[in-house]
Amino acid sequence: MQTPTLRDVAHAAGVHPATASRALNPSTRALVNADTARRVIKVAESLGYRPNPIARGLKTSKSGSVGLVIPDLTNPLFPPIVRGIEDVLEPAGYSGLIVNTDNDPDREQAQIESLRSRQVEGLIVATALVHHPLLEQLRREGVLMVMVNRRPDGIDVPSITPDDAAGIQMAVQHLAGLGHRRIAHLAGPPNTSTGVVRARSFRSTVRDLGLDDDPALVTTCRYWSEDSGAEALRELLDSGVEFTAVVAGNDLIALGCYDVFAERGIDCPRTMSVVGFNDIPFLDKLRPPLTTVAIPHQQIGTEAARLLLDGIAEPNRPARSVLLPLTLVVRGSTAPPRDA
């Protein structure tokens, strides 16, 4: 015997399928005689009945699933976020469909199409491209979504973002407090919103603190990667500008700096300090352990999921956005400059 259907249960309990349906569904249970309800529930249990959400979805046009659009699950930034999301989705009876876009707009479009055809009830979008006509269009089509890690440019969409600007500010302040005056910034790609927000915050903090505000101290990395970070730092070093510390756009870029330090015999932190961003796992195992700005990954996920579920429950609720506080994790890669 295959898995029993509602009809089987109804039949066994001697009631009509509709009654069984009402009895089994907590939100309609009140409409049915308590005794009957109890009987139906018992029969359902003994038969091992599991409702079929697909069939239900067809009827109610609620699929019980939401789409998670992320660049690449392999990037250590995302697993905790996804985990956070799943942790609130699951008890709510929802499940998440993950797609990887590799930050390729075409792929992203195709993946989102596929999610939509799967009737997801909403989207949690964690991709970071700054220019995003697709999202605006989805917005217009009334697709429910929440953005993660970046605030949408112009469009009115709820978002969960770490307070990037404050994070960079903390990093720069920390270095300034240590005595650094010429601090470099290895900025993330300019087509990502985090990249530009952080770079902007870097410049303004430097100015606010009265540090040397030399445009030559800022380079832009092509990707959020170790290689790009290494390349950018090499360029900076070769250009001859002087600096005693670098604020990396993220941890991966900071790791690229480590490679350059090794290859050029630079002593970190004695002759050069670095601070990263994100606090990906195992940074404390590096030598030296990397000082970095920690973002509450998992919390980002849980908040995002909650926001989305709220949106599903109350479609006309105004877009609420959350800015999450960051913390500076001081480890061994930052120290006073040698000449201080």
Place this chain on the structure above:
Amino acid sequence: MQTPTLRDVAHAAGVHPATASRALNPSTRALVNADTARRVIKVAESLGYRPNPIARGLKTSKSGSVGLVIPDLTNPLFPPIVRGIEDVLEPAGYSGLIVNTDNDPDREQAQIESLRSRQVEGLIVATALVHHPLLEQLRREGVLMVMVNRRPDGIDVPSITPDDAAGIQMAVQHLAGLGHRRIAHLAGPPNTSTGVVRARSFRSTVRDLGLDDDPALVTTCRYWSEDSGAEALRELLDSGVEFTAVVAGNDLIALGCYDVFAERGIDCPRTMSVVGFNDIPFLDKLRPPLTTVAIPHQQIGTEAARLLLDGIAEPNRPARSVLLPLTLVVRGSTAPPRDA
């Protein structure tokens, strides 16, 4: 106007929905006049028609989704595997539903129930508990599954596993080649199949190579974690047994060793060598970079997904299993023993 249905397309093309269905579905397209088919397809396109897999699934009892049962997405071992899985699922029109079990049998059971009620067509199971009545039961109920990272005990289920035994063997051989004779093993938890397979392989390799086969050299960690690894190594050190190298059950356990090295002033690799297992990201950034046995994570995922899709396509195909070769990545945490 909402997203168009098959009926809309049929109507617009002046045919019956059934005909439209046949025309749109590649596998039944042959049954329909080529011209009509072309016309229907064109209309569908111009209307932006997307088939609704839910409705289709209800009819065909194929949901187009498979369940991925993993312990914890946050463990760096899994993201690449999941990515590999998604990469083959997606072009095949399937999507993966991820659940995290935290290796808790009750949670696992509940999660699998939920997956089944979602009508997944198969399961990719990456949890590692060795005793698994649940899986045997699923097996009996005819649930399609493939196991990842561990060979099922007794039951006949296709599996993709790294060749753990060979991996440990390579690690021990490497250390022996360096001149180590008293090698310790920090085994993974005994209720995980990888834990026991690796421990067994360790003992037999040690014997085969004629190294000191002292039972006191093997300790068992409670979890696959840094803390457990550290704890186990401390115990071993405190017990007074002598050894010059350790084979850690996995990378996390090896990282725990690093903590103990730091806390006790042990110089790795000069006075103590370590080798890990798995090759999780950023191991090359540690000081010293960790020598480890690399498993082809992503390939594990792709193979697993392929096996499952094969199983879906041909339900009666005999269980095929794949043993993937491993490679030793020699980095800086291993060196000849001091007294060699």
Place this chain on the structure above:
DNA sequence: CTGAAAGCGCTAACAA
């Protein structure tokens, strides 16, 4: 080659 009709499992009016 195409249309008619039925039904996947469930729920939501409506009626009794």
Place this chain on the structure above:
DNA sequence: TTGTTAGCGCTTTCAG
């Protein structure tokens, strides 16, 4: 309070 009827969007016999 319960049963009847209809239908979500699609596929699949079965006729024609």
